[in-house]
Amino acid sequence: MITPRRSDNAPDDPGPALDSGDGARGLDVRDLVVRYRARTALDIPRLSFRPGITALTGSNGSGKTTLLKVCALLLRPAAGSVSLGNRGPDPDKRANLRRHREAIGYLPQAPDFPGHFTVHEAVTYAAWLRSVPRARRAETVRRVIDDLNLTEVTEARLRSLSGGNRQRAHIAQAVVHEPAVLLLDEPTTGIDVEHRMELRTYLARLGRTRCVVLSTHHTEDIELLADRVVSLREGRIVFDGTPAELTARADGGTDDGARSVERALNALSSGGNSRQDADGGAR
Ligand SMILES: Nc1ncnc2c1ncn2[C@@H]1O[C@H](COP(=O)(O)OP(=O)(O)OP(=O)(O)O)[C@@H](O)[C@H]1O
Numbered sequence: 001m002i003t004p005r006r007s008d009n010a011p012d013d014p015g016p017a018l019d020s021g022d023g024a025r026g027l028d029v030r031d032l033v034v035r036y037r038a039r040t041a042l043d044i045p046r047l048s049f050r051p052g053i054t055a056l057t058g059s060n061g062s063g064k065t066t067l068l069k070v071c072a073l074l075l076r077p078a079a080g081s082v083s084l085g086n087r088g089p090d091p092d093k094r095a096n097l098r099r100h101r102e103a104i105g106y107l108p109q110a111p112d113f114p115g116h117f118t119v120h121e122a123v124t125y126a127a128w129l130r131s132v133p134r135a136r137r138a139e140t141v142r143r144v145i146d147d148l149n150l151t152e153v154t155e156a157r158l159r160s161l162s163g164g165n166r167q168r169a170h171i172a173q174a175v176v177h178e179p180a181v182l183l184l185d186e187p188t189t190g191i192d193v194e195h196r197m198e199l200r201t202y203l204a205r206l207g208r209t210r211c212v213v214l215s216t217h218h219t220e221d222i223e224l225l226a227d228r229v230v231s232l233r234e235g236r237i238v239f240d241g242t243p244a245e246l247t248a249r250a251d252g253g254t255d256d257g258a259r260s261v262e263r264a265l266n267a268l269s270s271g272g273n274s275r276q277d278a279d280g281g282a283r
Contacts, residue, residue: 025085026050026211027071027104027181032080034066034235041066042077042235049181053207055222055243056215058232059269064215065109067232068183071213072106073097084181102131105179109186109215111170115159119150122158123172130177144172147202149195164191168199175206182206184214188221200225219261222246231268238268 027049034042042063049071056064069075071082084103113122123141132140145154148168158166167190175182187203188196196218204225206212214221222229222243229246231239239246247260249267 027085027213028081028083029067029071030081030083032067032070032082033078034063034070034075035078040235042070044080044235044237047230047237047240049211049213051207051209051211052227053203053225054211054213054228054230055226056213056230056232057217057222057265057268058238062232062269063235064232065185066235068106068185068213068215071181072104072183073100074106102177103180105174105177105182107171107174107182107184107187111167111173113158113170113173116157118155118157119145119161119165119169119172120154122169123176126173127176130179132177140176140178144176148172149198164195167191168195171199179210181211182213184212186216187214188216188218196220219265222261222265231265233269233271 029044029047032042032044032047033040044067056067058064066075070077073082082100084100117125120141123145124137127137127141145151148171150165150168150172153161153165153169156165158169161169167187171184171187174184182203184203188199191199200221203212203214207225207227214225216222226243229239229241229243230237231246239249243261246264249264
């Protein structure tokens with residue numbers, strides 16, 4: 001059960017305590033196979049996401065969006081399971097689906113929400129859809145809008161917003177029910193440098209108690225935000241480790257920040273430097 005936030009919500013408040021049954025221990029993927037027609041798009045025997053920030057990387061078409069969609073239960077795999085908090089799926093399929101949807105927040109790569117909604121309406125709608133109790137809905141919506149620096153555009157219609165503000169409004173929709181697991185498909189794309197830093201600070205705060213998985217092509221997201229990096233190539237995990245482990249593999253530990261990360265990712269994309277932990281990436 002996700003409990004209400006404290007009223008003395010300090011700026012660095014990591015959020016409410018969570019119960020492991022609602023995904024506080026993260027998300028587990030087992031024996032996952034996804035096919036588009038005859039082509040295998042994902043083949044992941046074992047992967048677990050735990051509280052903290054995991055950056056999901058890989059070149060275009062490597063399977064990041066497909067993996068996030070499967071984890072959000074928006075795409076049915078050909079084989080395998082996705083479960084919350086190390087518990088197997090609930091035998092009651094409807095209860096299982098409800099529990100999963102409540103525990104997960106998802107930002108699609110290209111959100112498609114009606115542009116005539118104002119920011120306030122769009123976030124309130126998401127809060128209603130995700131069963132935020134009526135008694136604290138208004139306060140929750142206001143706080144999330146503030147947290148994402150959207151206060152000045154609260155009454156603006158989505159279609160009138162800049163791309164960066166619209167992206168942050170969609171992120172507000174994804175987080176408004178305080179999910180234990182956040183799956184964000186390229187959340188920092190289209191956001192200017194200043195707001196990107198603010199967004200990273202916000203996500204880092206969520207990552208202290210929640211499981212945040214974000215797909216990204218930005219090396220700075222890895223360098224400045226990620227606790228862990230999972231890299232895909234052609235639907236398979238080719239690296240699962242910390243950012244420091246990633247760069248150490250690229251250049252033996254030379255510390256030149258973003259360029260080290262970029263070299264490491266390029267090597268992984270082109271087929272070099274593969275690594276998955278001995279436990280199959282199940283951290
Ligand atoms: N609906 C679909 N039908 C057929 N093939 C698909 C479909 N969606 C994705 N694919 C294919 O599956 C593979 C993985 O695609 P996916 O979008 O998951 O990759 P990605 O890593 O998210 O790419 P990007 O970085 O460009 O967003 C690609 O080869 C893609 O062409």
